[in-house]
Amino acid sequence: MAEAERIIGTPDTPDADRDEQERAGTDPMAAESEGSRGKRRVAVLFAVAVFAYALDLVSKMIVVAKLEHHEPIEIVGDWLRFEAIRNAGAAFGFGEAFTVIFTVIAAAVIVVIIRLARKLYSLPWAIALGLLLGGALGNLTDRIFRSPGVFEGAVVDFIAPKHFAVFNLADSAIVCGGILIVLLSFRGLDPDGTVHKD
Template sequence: MRVLWISGLVILLDQSTKLLVLRTMYRGQQIPVLGDWLKLTFTENPGMAFGITPGPTSVVTVFSMLATALIVFYLYRVRHDYYPYRASLALILGGAVGNIIDRVFYGDTLLFGKVVDFIHVNIWSGFLPESIPVVGGMYISLFPIWNVADMAIVCGVAGIIILHKKCVRYAHEREGSDMEKDKEEKTTETPEAVFERGVSIKE
């Protein structure tokens, strides 16, 4: 699986930046980078990406480990498929492992850690149009705080969506190429090889 270097690079960048934040910033500290639009804000997330918390921290950690194991298994299954598609999977794998390291080791006890987030992006804030049912007129502020691992996961998912059709086409072309190769090998067999194959079948 020649794409695992991508996962390793993601993990290295993710953990390096998180350790830098842990050693140089205090929780809740904000450092403006591009005004109010982009800041470094140190926060700890007990849930999943973008603050989503589907359950207790230990449950999230175990679920993440199982999902990561499935990604590794699937990467092995598609190890001969379209390279950019496998690279997208490697990005997701690296991001998942990066956040798992936080959940396992960045807490008082194992499996109860929190993910270090610090990339603070103010995407949009304002009132929703009154024409929207139920939520119309509500004030919404979209300011996700994430990390390198989350970025890798998002890029990987986007890559899979974009490259899915091309990957399927590549798999069909590869299958057809293998069939043609087998066909050529059969047609180029010498009479002696055919005779020997027939004798071995009878035996």
């Protein structure tokens, strides 16, 4: 009798083990699948960030070498032109008196995104955060390495639409990432992949 109770009470078959783990919510295969999915999303985040950062960096190098101290280049008549300027403020030329503060904010945003990446399971969120990260890194690089000094450097802007502020590709990436995040939030999609409806 005791032997029968021992056999019934301690299942040793693989199916029984798997059923027990599924009931406990610790299926190793499911956990492994979730982990690999999370790693792929993080890879997408950093790939988008690297692409956005590289595009911004290369464009600014070309602008500084070929366009700075030269006449603006008209792209679409006077509606859109490339004009090199140095911006000590935030995106689109706002807040030039707060360069150091904007530098600290950009660094904080980068830290928050990197920490959030550990819980990232949503592809659209990975793209949005990658755009934010790449854009923030692009402008932060200017803040650190360009004159007049470390953490006070002026950002290189060059895209000049008519009747609008001059901006760069990093600003564009930040705005696109921000818009995507707002849309995802309205749809109730969280960074961890869950969907909620208020």
